[in-house]
Amino acid sequence: MLDATDRKPKRVRKELALIQLLPNALTLGAICAGLTAVRLAAIGSFQVAVALIILACVLDGLDGRLARALNSESLMGAELDSLADFLNFGVAPAIILYFWALLPTEDVGWAAALVYTLCCVLRLARFNVGMKSEDGNDKNFFQGVPSPAGALLVLGPLFLAHAVPKFPAIPPIAVAGYMALIGALMVSRLPSFSLKSTKIYADHAPYVLMAAAASLAALAVIPWITLTIFDALYLASLVFAFRASRALPVDADD
Numbered sequence: 001m002l003d004a005t006d007r008k009p010k011r012v013r014k015e016l017a018l019i020q021l022l023p024n025a026l027t028l029g030a031i032c033a034g035l036t037a038v039r040l041a042a043i044g045s046f047q048v049a050v051a052l053i054i055l056a057c058v059l060d061g062l063d064g065r066l067a068r069a070l071n072s073e074s075l076m077g078a079e080l081d082s083l084a085d086f087l088n089f090g091v092a093p094a095i096i097l098y099f100w101a102l103l104p105t106e107d108v109g110w111a112a113a114l115v116y117t118l119c120c121v122l123r124l125a126r127f128n129v130g131m132k133s134e135d136g137n138d139k140n141f142f143q144g145v146p147s148p149a150g151a152l153l154v155l156g157p158l159f160l161a162h163a164v165p166k167f168p169a170i171p172p173i174a175v176a177g178y179m180a181l182i183g184a185l186m187v188s189r190l191p192s193f194s195l196k197s198t199k200i201y202a203d204h205a206p207y208v209l210m211a212a213a214a215s216l217a218a219l220a221v222i223p224w225i226t227l228t229i230f231d232a233l234y235l236a237s238l239v240f241a242f243r244a245s246r247a248l249p250v251d252a253d254d
Contacts, residue, residue, distance in 0.1 A: 090120030
């Protein structure tokens with residue numbers, strides 16, 4: 001017989017509240033949205049595919065914040081989030097644009113889709129490395145365009161074509177060049193604003209909420225025009241972010 005001291009200690013099973021699984025469930029839902037967007041793009045249902053990409057953006061913004069609120073952050077959740085970002089904002093938009101406009105260009109269009117997707121994965125990898133480094137990331141600015149913003153920017157030609165039906169058809173080769181440009185912005189060192197540390201005066205909160213409500217209403221009523229305007233405003237914000245970052249004082253140790 002084994003002595004009591006030779007018995008293996010009983011493994012303590014950690015309990016987890018079911019609600020703490022919600023952030024990862026949102027991430028998995030975002031992955032489902034991205035995969036379904038690819039399927040719908042393949043059969044020509046581009047409007048619903050775009051709606052699913054927007055849904056993925058919303059879920060991407062919620063899962064991390066919910067994880068922090070529920071104190072359920074984990075390494076697995078961080079990896080899931082990064083993989084979801086690559087699929088939803090790197091692969092899915094490239095496939096949507098390829099089926100929408102780039103099929104006539106054949107190899108050139110596919111090369112543009114590959115360039116954009118590779119730029120997205122490189123941008124995500126650089127961001128993950130920066131998060132794990134001692135210095136981390138600047139709270140005021142991102143380096144390059146974040147992947148969710150890149151996904152909405154790269155779909156800009158599709159937004160414009162639906163917002164202005166009489167707008168001259170955009171040449172496929174121009175769409176391919178635009179995809180490569182957005183990919184370059186994602187991997188560039190160009191600063192872009194981070195809203196994580198943006199603060200406002202308390203008495204301005206009602207106006208911000210009114211603007212947010214108006215934006216959501218416009219997105220529901222005139223989605224294509226609203227998305228086109230959002231893209232134009234974001235591109236303009238890159239100029240202001242560059243000027244604001246240059247105006248910051250330089251660290252004496254640099």
